[in-house]
Amino acid sequence: MRTEEELAGVSLLGEKHTVYSSDYNPGVLETFVNKHPENEYLVTFTCPEFTSLCPKTGQPDFGKITISYIPRERMVESKSLKLYLFSFRNHGDFHEDCVNIIMKDLVRLMEPRYLEVRGDFMPRGGISIIPFANYADEEHESLKKLRLSAQLNSRF
Numbered sequence: 634m635r636t637e638e639e640l641a642g643v644s645l646l647g648e649k650h651t652v653y654s655s656d657y658n659p660g661v662l663e664t665f666v667n668k669h670p671e672n673e674y675l676v677t678f679t680c681p682e683f684t685s686l687c688p689k690t691g692q693p694d695f696g697k698i699t700i701s702y703i704p705r706e707r708m709v710e711s712k713s714l715k716l717y718l719f720s721f722r723n724h725g726d727f728h729e730d731c732v733n734i735i736m737k738d739l740v741r742l743m744e745p746r747y748l749e750v751r752g753d754f755m756p757r758g759g760i761s762i763i764p765f766a767n768y769a770d771e772e773h774e775s776l777k778k779l780r781l782s783a784q785l786n787s788r789f
Contacts (some may be wrong), residue, residue, distance in 0.1 A: 639666050645713045658720040659738045663713035667704045673746065675700040678711065680718050683752070688725040696728065696754035698735065701774065703746040709739060728754045731762040740768045749774040749780055 643665050645651070650734060654661060680698040687694055702709075717738070723733060736750040749767035765784045767775035 634666075635668075638735050640669075643710050643713075644718050645716065646710060651712075651716070653716065653721040655723050656720060657724040657734075658739065659717060659742075661713055661716045661720065662738065663710040664707040664708055664743060667706055667708050669705055670704070673700055673703055675703055678707065678714060683718055683731075685721040685728075685731050686723060686725040687757075688727060692723065692757075693723070694754055694757065695726065696752050699751045699753075700735070700739065700748070702739070702748040704742070705744055705746050705770075707743045709743055728762045729764040733766045736766040736768055746770050747776055749775070751784070 642663050645661070645663060661783065678700045680700075681697045681764065683698040685694050687754045698745065700714075718735075724731070732750050732752045737749060739745070739748055739750070745768075747767070751765045753754070754762045754764075765781070767777050767780055
């Protein structure tokens with residue numbers, strides 16, 4: 634069981650009234666202490682109902698966002714991540730921008746060993762866009778290159 638001290642930064646989980654931000658809001662992200670920082674392990678989140686807006690037309694874009702990371706000292710709390718991803722609903726940006734913004738916000742929040750974000754967006758005008766962005770600390774730079782290479786090779 635986690636102590637109150639370990640859960641000090643977690644305020645959204647267990648709240649009876651959830652407030653959904655209608656605008657992009659990285660401030661909603663919360664973390665908790667990784668109890669196993671000596672282990673290298675992978676955490677993956679899948680958001681199959683991600684939505685944002687086209688920055689030019691304002692039309693909605695739909696996609697699946699997959700986030701995987703190797704934690705260090707802090708981990709993202711899943712309800713706060715859900716609310717953060719929901720906050721893109723009225724955010725007007727290109728798919729590539731959304732994926733990079735998510736990656737940068739999570740790196741800033743957690744300072745992980747490794748993190749990647751992939752977007753699988755529904756076709757618009759007959760074209761699907763699948764952006765991928767990743768980050769690695771110095772120790773995981775080879776993993777970063779390997780994962781980027783794998784994404785490139787899976788496209789051709």
